[in-house]
Amino acid sequence: MSSAEEPLISRHPSPSEDHPDNDDDNHDNNDNNDIRHDATTYDAAPPPASPTLFIYLLTLSAGISGLLFGYDTGVISSTLVSIGTALTPHPLTTLDKSIITSSTSLLALIISPFSSVLADRLGRKRVILLADALFAAGAAAQACSGSVAAMVAGRAVVGMAVGAASFVVPLYIAELAPAAFRGRLVTMNVIFITLGQVVAYVVGWVLGEFGDPATAWRWMVGLGALPAVVQAVVMVVMPETPRWLVMVGRAGEARGVVERVLEGKGEGREVDATVKGIEIEVREESEERRLRGNGTGVGKAVWMDSAGELFGVRRNRRALAIACLLQGLQQLCGFNSLMYFSATIFTMLGFPIPTLTSLVVAVTNFAFTLVALFLIDRIGRRRILLWSIPFMVVGLLLAAYGFSFITLAAVDSAGDGPTPTPARGAAITILVSIMVYVAGYALGLGNVPWMQSELFALNVRSLGSGIATATNWGANFVIGLTFLLLMDALTPSWTFVLYAGICAVGYGLIWNFYPETAGLSLEEAASLLEDDRWGVR
Numbered sequence: 069m070s071s072a073e074e075p076l077i078s079r080h081p082s083p084s085e086d087h088p089d090n091d092d093d094n095h096d097n098n099d100n101n102d103i104r105h106d107a108t109t110y111d112a113a114p115p116p117a118s119p120t121l122f123i124y125l126l127t128l129s130a131g132i133s134g135l136l137f138g139y140d141t142g143v144i145s146s147t148l149v150s151i152g153t154a155l156t157p158h159p160l161t162t163l164d165k166s167i168i169t170s171s172t173s174l175l176a177l178i179i180s181p182f183s184s185v186l187a188d189r190l191g192r193k194r195v196i197l198l199a200d201a202l203f204a205a206g207a208a209a210q211a212c213s214g215s216v217a218a219m220v221a222g223r224a225v226v227g228m229a230v231g232a233a234s235f236v237v238p239l240y241i242a243e244l245a246p247a248a249f250r251g252r253l254v255t256m257n258v259i260f261i262t263l264g265q266v267v268a269y270v271v272g273w274v275l276g277e278f279g280d281p282a283t284a285w286r287w288m289v290g291l292g293a294l295p296a297v298v299q300a301v302v303m304v305v306m307p308e309t310p311r312w313l314v315m316v317g318r319a320g321e322a323r324g325v326v327e328r329v330l331e332g333k334g335e336g337r338e339v340d341a342t343v344k345g346i347e348i349e350v351r352e353e354s355e356e357r358r359l360r361g362n363g364t365g366v367g368k369a370v371w372m373d374s375a376g377e378l379f380g381v382r383r384n385r386r387a388l389a390i391a392c393l394l395q396g397l398q399q400l401c402g403f404n405s406l407m408y409f410s411a412t413i414f415t416m417l418g419f420p421i422p423t424l425t426s427l428v429v430a431v432t433n434f435a436f437t438l439v440a441l442f443l444i445d446r447i448g449r450r451r452i453l454l455w456s457i458p459f460m461v462v463g464l465l466l467a468a469y470g471f472s473f474i475t476l477a478a479v480d481s482a483g484d485g486p487t488p489t490p491a492r493g494a495a496i497t498i499l500v501s502i503m504v505y506v507a508g509y510a511l512g513l514g515n516v517p518w519m520q521s522e523l524f525a526l527n528v529r530s531l532g533s534g535i536a537t538a539t540n541w542g543a544n545f546v547i548g549l550t551f552l553l554l555m556d557a558l559t560p561s562w563t564f565v566l567y568a569g570i571c572a573v574g575y576g577l578i579w580n581f582y583p584e585t586a587g588l589s590l591e592e593a594a595s596l597l598e599d600d601r602w603g604v605r
């Protein structure tokens with residue numbers, strides 16, 4: 069298929085489906101596979117040799133989104149140990165902390181399916197601006213809150229923003245970025261999430277240590293509004309995507325946007341061809357919907373069809389099972405318990421500056437995410453998981469062992485409750501083992517599940533990735549809600565042993581069911597999943 073003759077665009081990608089590797093794979097294999105909708109909006113034009121100003125702006129807005137997501141998930145760690153008695157007459161209870169933390173992922177889970185409808189109705193740009201408004205409003209609501217209920221409401225508003233942004237930003241990038249830069253832009257997103265968590269931890273430490281104890285936590289959560297405002301300002305000068313403009317009958321404007329994206333690198337003929345290609349596909353899609361007797365609905369029949377294919381075809385079912393397994397495992401392995409509660413844990417362990425100690429979690433995660441993104445293609449997804457999960461198990465078991473030497477004192481959220489534990493060596497052992505665990509996580513489970521889209525055939529990719537992403541949010545919610553309760557009910561040692569057990573079971577499932585797809589074409593990967601047996605050999 070010659071892309072110059074037949075300019076094509078991608079269908080709606082689902083959140084994080086557009087991973088760089090898919091992008092590379094897709095482009096490497098386009099000719100062989102002739103997967104029509106796998107081409108990109110700008111295949112008609114030669115890719116710009118170096119990033120243009122527009123690409124930098126797009127990178128900036130994508131980066132800020134990841135940063136916001138990371139900041140809002142990371143900042144809760146130091147916030148919880150700094151709130152003290154500001155929200156309640158007594159220090160926050162375990163249940164208060166659990167609900168405050170997990171309300172964000174619950175709302176993200178609930179909102180993300182609606183964002184696709186909104187993105188079609190209002191346009192991608194408006195939904196991003198709406199998400200920014202929610203990020204800012206949620207940050208302000210948290211900063212001004214005077215009760216646990218108000219704090220939970222603020223966190224829930226941020227959750228809505230996270231749910232909407234995590235769907236629409238990858239969609240916006242995929243529909244606007246020239247193919248050559250698209251993959252890298254999505255990689256940026258993962259890096260920026262973990263960087264946002266580092267920033268949140270640094271802010272938490274600096275404000276907690278040097279700020280006014282009465283108001284520091286308000287600044288921590290309130291500062292989340294800042295990047296949202298910056299992103300909104302950048303978005304004002306950014307265009308709507310040509311695909312949405314064509315969908316709502318504004319092809320003339322779409323042409324202007326395509327010209328702007330190519331910044332004179334595409335000739336008039338290429339711009340025309342690109343817009344024509346978008347028009348053809350949008351027309352085909354609405355025709356398809358009309359033929360299925362659903363001319364007015366928002367694709368219910370298409371959805372049913374896609375669901376039928378996803379659950380009715382063995383290879384698709386298998387892809388879905390693997391994607392959900394990896395996404396579920398990414399959360400159920402317990403990593404975000406540390407992301408959310410590391411300052412609480414290090415307070416319990418008697419570290420003098422727990423917010424500073426907990427920085428090792430965020431920094432190790434960030435550093436090894438960088439290493440992972442460099443290694444994953446070389447080593448392969450299956451292999452990097454099978455190499456890294458044993459480190460997680462060892463780290464967790466070692467931490468559990470360390471905890472068995474420590475009698476935890478009741479901790480109040482002001483951080484002045486614990487009696488410093490006599491078992492200093494055990495506390496250090498726990499710190500080191502947590503670092504080993506986090507490094508193992510970031511190398512494999514932190515990243516590989518987001519490469520989910522390469523598992524799915526195109527006709528079920530959006531739905532399949534959506535369900536897998538929902539699995540991620542659902543499991544994230546469970547972990548956020550239950551971690552502290554488990555620590556109370558089971559003891560820290562057994563909680564960590566439980567996570568180690570989950571990792572070990574996950575290892576077995578991956579060993580048995582997740583075949584290596586690295587280095588294979590999409591067709592080869594597809595036929596691998598068609599195998600009658602569910603095993604990998």
Ligand SMILES: O[C@H]1[C@H](O)[C@@H](O)[C@H](O)[C@@H](O)[C@H]1O
Pocket residue numbers: 141261262265398404407433513514515518544
């Ligand atoms: O891939 C990301 C990353 O690993 C983050 O550090 C984690 O907090 C998220 O839950 C996960 O989805």
